[in-house]
Amino acid sequence: MNILWVYAHPEPRSLNGALRDAALKQLRVDGHTVEQSDLYAMQWNPVVTYEDYGHDPTKRFHVASASSAALAAGAQAPEIAAEQQKLLRADAVVLQFPLWWYSMPAIMKGWVDRVFVEGFGYGVRASDGSTRRYGDGVLAGKRAMVVVSMGGSEHTVSPRGISGSLDELLYPIQHGILFYTGMNVLPPVLVASADRMTDTDYAAAESDLMQRVKGLQTDEPIRYRSQNGGDYDRRFILRENIDADETGMRIHTER
Numbered sequence: 001m002n003i004l005w006v007y008a009h010p011e012p013r014s015l016n017g018a019l020r021d022a023a024l025k026q027l028r029v030d031g032h033t034v035e036q037s038d039l040y041a042m043q044w045n046p047v048v049t050y051e052d053y054g055h056d057p058t059k060r061f062h063v064a065s066a067s068s069a070a071l072a073a074g075a076q077a078p079e080i081a082a083e084q085q086k087l088l089r090a091d092a093v094v095l096q097f098p099l100w101w102y103s104m105p106a107i108m109k110g111w112v113d114r115v116f117v118e119g120f121g122y123g124v125r126a127s128d129g130s131t132r133r134y135g136d137g138v139l140a141g142k143r144a145m146v147v148v149s150m151g152g153s154e155h156t157v158s159p160r161g162i163s164g165s166l167d168e169l170l171y172p173i174q175h176g177i178l179f180y181t182g183m184n185v186l187p188p189v190l191v192a193s194a195d196r197m198t199d200t201d202y203a204a205a206e207s208d209l210m211q212r213v214k215g216l217q218t219d220e221p222i223r224y225r226s227q228n229g230g231d232y233d234r235r236f237i238l239r240e241n242i243d244a245d246e247t248g249m250r251i252h253t254e255r
């Protein structure tokens with residue numbers, strides 16, 4: 001497999017750096033091809049710029065969606081086009097980051113903002129004019145997995161934990177970005193209590209990650225409901241007969 005490992009941590013000698021090094025080594029030993037986007041090392045600019053927006057003189061307001069014109073014309077910033085090519089080459093995409101304020105570090109969010117432009121990440125049209133998203137899109141068929149460390153302990157992200165369940169916490173990333181763009185999202189790898197790890201804890205976390213890395217090709221994805229699978233009405237509201245009386249993010253996963 002060809003794997004794209006997207007990594008956001010400023011310190012290579014961190015816990016995340018050690019886990020990243022171990023995972024990439026394992027993948028290569030197992031015969032996979034690995035490409036990496038080490039966002040801090042690349043000094044990735046996370047800020048969407050006016051140039052990224054493209055320029056449509058016929059429009060009154062400049063909007064981010066004009067970026068599709070730049071995409072179509074091959075006029076995107078070279079660093080954006082390069083990241084899109086890495087994604088297109090990948091069979092599996094891994095996002096690894098420490099949880100910062102319930103989310104990914106800004107540098108990684110800015111990678112998504114700038115790389116997943118209209119015509120690539122969203123606003124992708126099927127031949128019948130419908131929009132390809134939530135289970136379909138340019139990245140359809142690829143696998144994706146989040147590897148996240150957090151200072152809090154594991155029970156804080158259990159179903160009744162104070163941070164919400166892990167599925168809910170990661171819903172914007174796993175459902176709103178990875179599944180939205182078409183990818184099959186594998187269950188996340190969580191490294192909890194990451195600020196107080198003993199050597200034994202680290203060994204267990206590394207071994208867990210190695211196992212999950214080995215399952216990248218075969219593990220069962222989260223069963224998010226696809227937009228066009230029949231579960232939603234024309235307004236993309238879950239049909240009344242499915243999980244009646246239930247609400248919230250969990251209803252968008254088949255159980």
Ligand SMILES: Cc1cc2nc3c(=O)[nH]c(=O)nc-3n(C[C@H](O)[C@H](O)[C@H](O)COP(=O)(O)O)c2cc1C
Nearest residue numbers: 014015016098099100101102149150151152194195
């Ligand atoms: C800016 C910042 C925000 C953080 N936000 C959270 C958080 O929302 N929840 C949490 O459990 N830990 C949080 N943490 C703790 C980190 O997730 C933790 O330090 C990290 O995963 C440890 O991995 P590292 O040693 O590789 O950095 C935060 C840390 C920082 C620096």
